[in-house]
Amino acid sequence: MTTDLSLLTTAAAKWEAAAKDFETVQKTYDSQVRNVAADGSWTGEAANTFLTTTRTQTYNQYTAASTEARAIASLLRDAHGQFTELRGKLKSVVADAEKAGFKVGEDGSVSSAAPADRAALHDPDYQAELAKVATARSEWAQNIADRVKVFDDADHGVRMALTTAVQDTDLFDGTANGFNAKAEGDLEKVEAKETIRLAEKLKSGKKLDAEELAEAPWLFRDVAQDRKASRLVLDTIGPDGTIELTNRLNGLADTGDKSHKEAYDAIRSGLAGTVSAATEDTKSPFYDKWRDGLRKAGTKNFGSKTDPVYGYQSFVGLMEHTKRYGKQFLNDLGDDIITTEKKDKDVWTKWRDHPGTASDPLDHLLGVMSKNPDAATSFLDPGDEGKNDHLKYLLKDRHWPKIAVNGPGALLSRDDPTSQAGLGLAIEAASTGHAPLADGDQPDPEAQHSQTQSRVMHGTIEFVDPDSSTAAPANLRRPLANALAEYSADTHEILSENTRYLEKDGTWEENGRVNMSADPGKLLRTMRALSEDPDAYGTLHSAESRHINHELDKMPMDANGYQQKNTLTKAGHVLGSYNAIREDIVNDQRTSDYSTADWKAKVAYHILGGALTPVTIGKIPIGDSLQRGVDTWAWEWSNNMKADADAHANAKIADQYMESSRQMRLMTKGWAQDHHISENDTEGRAMIEGMTDYVRTGSTNGIEGAKRLLK
Template sequence: MTTDLSLLTTAAAKWESAAKDFEGVQKTYDSQVKSIGYDGSWTGEANLQARPNMQKTSDQYAAAAKEARAVATLLRDAQAQFTELRGKLKSVVAEAEKNGLKVSEDGTVSSTAPTDRAALHDPDYQAVLAREANKRADWAQKITDMVKVFDDADHGVRMALTAAVQDTDILDGIPNSFNAKAEGDLEKAEAKETIRLAQKLKDGKKLDPDELAEAPWLFRDVAQDKKASQLVLATMGPDGTIELTNRLNGLAGSGDKSHREAYDAIQSGLAGTVSAATSDPKSPFYEKWRDGLRKVGTKNFGSKTDPVYGYQSFVGLMEHNKRYGKQFLNDLGDDIIAAEKKDKDIWTQWRPHPGISSDPLDHLLGVMSANPDAATSFLDPGAEGKNDHLGYLLKDRRWPKVAMNGPGALLAQDDPTTKAGLGLAIEAAATGHAPLADGARPSPEARHNEAQARVMHDTIEFLDQGTSTEVPTNLRRPVANALAEYTVDTHNILSTVNPDMIRNAERGYWDPDGTGKVHMAVRRDHLTQVMRGLSEDPDAYGALHSAETDYIARELDKLPGDATRDSISSTLGKSGAALGAYSAIREDVSNDHRSQAYANADWKTKVAYHIIGGLVTPLPVGPEAFRFGDGAQRLVDTWAFSMANDMKAHADTKANAEISDHYLDATNQMTLMVDGWAKEHQIDTRTDAGKKHVESLTLQMLSNFTSGNKFASESLTGTGN
């Protein structure tokens, strides 16, 4: 960080001066020595012998100048690159410090949060500690990533300088001669070496130990530069890139464990070159590459009985790097759909191939989920409903099967991973952020734009099948995560007859005051039926119920301590009705499982543990995030910690299921939360006045529970009018 990089330009100037000196010597030599052998004044056998040597000497002076000038240029490029990277690293460190962290000289990130005994024993402070730990880890990783880029750049400069001074013509008869082909462009020098190693691997040859050590960082470093990446891919071509990918898959999956990590790193670097090279859809390279990829996307790189198609290998490569441009992801998705519409069985899996995506479209959607804007663009039907991607994926597509030999026949079954990528893409497209990590809490009051709301609305409409709605297994949790972030809308849809919601249910969204605070609208019965389908997964139900609980706590926390029953009837009534709908959904799932007593108990227990586990994961913080105050957190804690403590005392699944039933019962949950609200506002429930006030508020919530529960039950059983 403190190295004087100007020394590189000083050295470059001296090398440039040396180049001029060599050019001056060559000029003198040519005019005063070489000319004698070529101007006709000297003839005979001696002249014939001398002329080739004179030419070689002249060429060496020219090569020396070329080499010196290349070194000078490389040093200047290195100085510019190192200066830029150091600036970026300093910016990352400065941003970390702005976020309340300390960064030591060796890059260690520490927190400035208080650690005194009183703070550590404050229950609310545990959430602070969790947030601080996540923040430290995030910024430490950012700093590590930047240092790694810097280190790769340093390796690249060293390699380019070494290559520039190497003898590239071993047949000229001059040992250790100057390099007449010295490359002075740093990116081109790295790209050429990368191409050499890539071609060697593609051709089935093994890298020697030095090359294998060099290749991972070289591929990574090339991936940092768009032009270098385009040069590598243009030279290899889509066909050669896929052949190289297949070769790397074989090497990474071979028994040579000592080299597996290196080959995995090469794959990641190669995927990075795809990311960098395709980042500019307006570049001349882009359309040429896309066109070439279309041609080999359906080419069989395997055998007739065990086909491996180009798109399968290529998307498998892409999974080694999740950072791709929106346009490339969307274009590639379009091209894969076009290909499979011509041959609907093309992606049938005959046997698994490590590193190769048997269903390239679903795996591409998984990659796309890391770029939420791309996912939204790809799945959004649009204001006019012209984009049919979401409908195709949820309704029309014939999802690939896994083929296997059965007794006397060829059998086909569903791939257990099917639609996993689609689920992640829907979550990203509907929320505007990457899919949540396991255990993370959805933000129930997150904001959305029109496109995101359309994706959420249409997902519900396409999934709805009436009272028999079944949601594919791998869609349940990610769609529930997305829907949980629309809790401010689902809360109102489940609890009220809102004219605006009804009026905009078909359109899918509405902006009540034109400020960009878009709400998702959908039919109440359709929402209930899809929520029931999602809830086959206890974690999905847990995510939805937790978000509803968080939102109710937030609404209760906003009520002042002296609020009257009339002034807060809307808040309490909606909360009761919404929890009534959740009770109906939970009861319907339980009824389906009555023939499997253990399965029913297991489902209930998992729901409870999901809700309890969410307590240790703070809600996200940010300008668009859910503002969850300490008071609201305590309202949730009052209820959930009571459940957790009871479950800790029992190891029996049946007993824990009964505990889950008790605390998830809307009457008990609402009573505990209102009681917690009273304590937050110093309402003494030991007095008659305080007791009556809390009872009045609880009854207000319970009065609407019945209507919410009744409508949801009728939606699920088809018994309504």
């Protein structure tokens, strides 16, 4: 961090001066020594030796010396520019960490201040805060470590380039260890050339020796940091070669040389990063050539006739080894894969496992796409006029690949249990604008979305609707529930039959906010289809409860009858719809008494697990006031849950606390506490009971209306 990098440019200037000195001496040698025997006056064995070897070799060595010195100067200047940029990025991360309240040590360690009040360590709320700080501290430490690693890789690259520059590469120039007449002064070209050499060696079926195996991981990583070097590597080995190298690395990392698995994993990740860097700019001749080559390689069978492995399967499997790709590349690749499979709907049939490959390249690509929400939105957005049919194709029309199974006397097939996992994640990212939530994170029911994101959600409701009380595909339920929960402000209005929403079907902007409306029947059936998964139902119910809490929080203590009635009746109506969904699931004849109880108990654990820990929306903690009503409801509920986690007992308790009137009474009680209204006095009790009556009326209407729509 404190090294004087200007010494590199100072050294570069001296090497450039040395190059000029070699050229000056060469001119002197040429005029005063080299031409001594040119007139034929010197003859004999010594003259012959001088003329055939020394005269030429010495002259050429001066040329080589000048070339080598200029190459070293260029490399040192490249190193200065690269190190300066990387140190600036490292300092920026450190400054951001310190701005966030952390202390960064000289060794890159990250620490936070200890609490001044030691008694606070026993406060559960403080413990929760400490846990959040610990998570943030770990993330900052990892960010700093990642920056240091990139710097270290660059340092290795410079050292390798300087070492290579001073090695005499011509075995026939008459000197065993002379100057390097072919010294390369472009740092990226040196690294790319060595990367290509190692790639070709691996691709040919050979193993790397110990020195190469130590060099390759950082070299591939470092090349992946530079667009020019990445393009040079990919342009040289081509799409076919990239896929062949990927297949070779898959074999070495996943099934072959297990003693060096970590090194081959790192090489594979570096190769994926190279693809990412090279394809980031799509407005270039390289990109057009690469995409055209990939179209051909993607449909090529790199396996056998009886056990095919197509290029797209290997290539997308490689892509999963790094985090982010450009939006246009992801969209283009998705288009090309769809074009391929529309010509042969069974092309991705899975015959057996091939470690490292993506048996369904489109679904796996959607999983990769979920890490770039803008790309996912662009790919799935139907558009103003519905011209983009990707979402419809994926949710309605696509023939999802099967797994081939040898049965008695016949070839059978079965569903792939991983099917549509990538699609679910992509829809979550596309409709919310952020990466899919991690386990434990809660959706933000008050989130706002763009027109494009809202169109994805509207289209999802349209196409997921099963038109009956049946389940959605298993791998769609949780991510789609996460996404739909972020539209609670809209679904609340739809389910409570807000006239303004019922008159529209789609998206519109009003008062700076994009709204989304959908047919109430389609919405209810979609919610029911997702709710087959208790965690999905719990996610939706929790988000709706927090939104109702938000609406209560906006209601002043002196709200008039209409204000109270409108807010509370709508809340009851929506929770009544949830009651109907819950009843439809538990009364499904396909489920046993035990599975029904288990479903209810899991819903309870999910809701309470989110409600009784500090609620975090992504990385943002939610304040107490927004949670007050939910806290009151969840706290009483949790106190009655059985400690032994008896599913049947806790299912009955869940029935009581998720019943709309009881839930709203407890949430209203929380609102009343915030406004210093006590149910222990006559006036306060009457006010709370009157508010609960509004909820009961809305709940009855919500249950009856939802039952009609749930066919």
